Amino acid sequence: MLTQQIVNGLALGAIYALIALGYTLVxxxxxxxNFAHSEVLMLGSFAALGLAAFAPAAFGTGPLALAxxxxxxMLAAGALNAFIERFAYRPLRAVSRLAPLISAIGVSIILQNAVFLWVSDQSVAFPQPIAIRQIPLFGGAQISSLQAVTLAAALILMALLHFVVEKTRIGKAMRACADDLEAAGLMGVDADVVIAATFFIGGALGGAAGVLYSMSYGSTKYNLGFLPGAKAFTAAVLGGIGNVRGAVLGGFILGFLEVLAAGYIPNGAQWRDVIAFSVLILVLLVRPSGLLGEKLAEKV
Amino acid sequence: MSGGAMLSLDGVHAVYGRKIRALRGVSLEVRAGEVVALIGNNGAGKTTLMKTIAGLLAPEKGRVTFQGRALSGLPPHEVMRMGLSLVPEGRRIFPRLTVMENLEMGAYSRAHGAELAREYEHVFTLFPVLGRRRAQLGGTLSGGEQQMLAMGRALMAAPKLLMLDEPSMGLAPVVVDKIFEIIARINQEGVTVLLVEQNARRALKAAARAYVLETGEIVSAGDSASLLRDPAVQKAYLGL
Known part of the structure; x- marks a missing residue:
């Protein structure tokens, strides 16, 4: 039973973690x-759906269809996120802290309504490129092929992100900008380029999460991003917003909390969000900067 | 103004924050190969002046020219690529990057190659402690080591003009000696230096010429030896 919950928690947490990374990188x-991040992942799933509709013959099942x-x-969500940054956030960057946040809320509402009005106000079936079957694990637990794909994709993307951030030129520039944006400029780093790349990468991870989330429900909808977006934002705060490892940790913790609440508490399935968020509030009361977050005073 | 000026400022006005007029018509020049000091009290506008030259602040009026090209209005990453590096006040190293990664960021604008490998060696020769601590996070270094890292990081770009804003701030006298030794050595190796210091005596000893900045205006200028003998300078900045 517990093994099964761990498998379910990992698969759910992996999706939250991918989305949370987008919030925390920015x-x-x-x-x-970036309050529009939940809409970025929603549009990522619609872009994937659009491709499948455009080339239905290629979209039976199989790894090629999945890829x-x-x-x-990922490409659509990354490009959209970078586009939003360029036109809705960058012009406001120097103005105030609050203006880009309001702009982000505006973008979020516009994107949701655009899909609602122009595409569909209903759930739309999402392609299922992998044959659903249960793979038995030790201890009587099993993992569905979909969960396995979710976990594998998330782990590959996280490893890739780790490599980019730690080893590449752009990744080092991203970390330098996170430490001190002005000093990075003095080193010859064009902050606009690094910020655009950050939005692209974060958006692409969100796009992958949008595809995985839609695949697990078999459908997508104009407000698909809202709930996982809010939860992933929560996960990012729980782990310590701004901290990449914290976002992954927070995502998995939130996934586990939900699954365990649903599995072990009477009527838990209905109460899972209440329980998960209560734990979040408790953690923040004890550690306001999140589990792996630095004290805010350190970043002067 | 002589034709040999590497950097020249002509009537530069700048506003700091919303309203504070930090610079009121500053003109100065730095010739190739010189060490020039800029002294003045806290709040005189020294840091604003450095930030304006480096492109972190846009001048409200006036011209900044580097090697015959106008800098005014260029963003910091473009100013820097012209060969003008600022070691900012408070060092501003990257605390969560290793010493080595901090130096790599210093070389961000340059292509990899044998020349760059020699630059690392050069920095490690100037500051052996950085070589020993290369895998350590920048934020874990002592204040003196962080100042050395900030200077080494700026040198990785092989600047023609190195601007140092308060390099001695908060450091023990023995470390300050070391920093000024390095400044002299860098200058001998051909790098022009513009030095901002509250420690006027140190600055005037290190520099051949100096400017005195008071409430955003240059009130005095000349060779360091005569400024050291100037009664007004002695009274205001040397505590005599």
């Missing part, structure tokens, strides 16, 4: 919450 550099969905969802 916050790390700009100290800004196609990911590529479409």
């Amino acid at each position: 916050y790390g550099i700009l100290a800004m919450i 196609g969905l990911f590529a479409a969802g």
Whole structure:
């Protein structure tokens, strides 16, 4: 029973973690919450759906179809996020802290309504490129092929992100900007380029999460991003917003909390969000900067 | 103004924050190969002046020219690529990057190659402690080591003009000696230096020429030896 809950928690947490990374990467550099991130992941799933509709013959089942969905969802979401940054946030960056946040809320509402009005106000079936079957694990637990794909994709993307952030030129520039944006400029770093790259990467991870989330429900909808977006934002805060490892940790913790609440508490399935968020509030009362967050005073 | 000026400021006005007029018509020049000091009290506008030259602040009026090209209005990353590096006040190293990564950021604008490898060696020769601490996070270094890292990081770009804002701030006298020794050595190796200091005596000893900045205006200028003998300078900045 517990093994099964761990499997379920991992699969759910992996999706939250991917989304949470998008919030935390942006916050790390700009100290800004990208409230449009949940719509970016929603549009990532619609872009994947659009590709599948455009080339239905190629979208039976199989790894190629799966890769196609990911590529479409990630590229579209990454490009959209960078586009939003360029036109809705960058012009306001020097003005005030609050203006980009309001702009982000505006973008979020516009994108949701655009899909609602122009695409569909209903759930739309999402392609299912992998044959659903249960794979037995030790201890009587089993993992569905979908959960396995979710976990594998999330782990690969996280490893890739780790490599980019730690080892590459752009990744080092991202970390330098997160430490001190002005000093990075003095080193010859064009902050606009680094910020655009950060939004692209964060958006692409969100796009992947949008595809995985839609696949697990078999459908997508104009407000698909809202709930996982809010939860992933919570996860990012729980782990310590601005901290990459914290976002992953927070995502998995939130996934486990929900699954365990649903599995072990009477009527838990209905109470899972209440329980998960109560734990979040308790953690923040004890550690206001999150589990792995630094004290705010350190970043003067 | 002589034709040999590497950096020249002509009637530069700048506003700091919303309203504070920090610079009121500053003109000065730095010739290739010189060490020039800028002294003045806290709040005189020294840091604003450095930030304006480096492109972190746009001048409200006036011209900043570096090697014959106008800098005014260029963003910091473009100013820097012209060969003008600022070691900012408070050092501003990257605390969560290792010493090595801090130096790599210093070389961000340059292509990899043999020349760059020699630059690392050069920095480690100037500051052996950085070589020993290369895997350590910048934030874990002592104040003196952080100042050395900030200077080493700026040198990685092989600047033609190195601007240092309060390099001695908060450091023990023995460390200050070391920092000024390095400044002299860097200058001998051909780097022009513009030095901002509250420690006027140290600055005037290190520099051949100096400017005195008071409430945003240059009130005095000349070679360091005569400024050291100037009664007004002695009274205001040397505590005599």
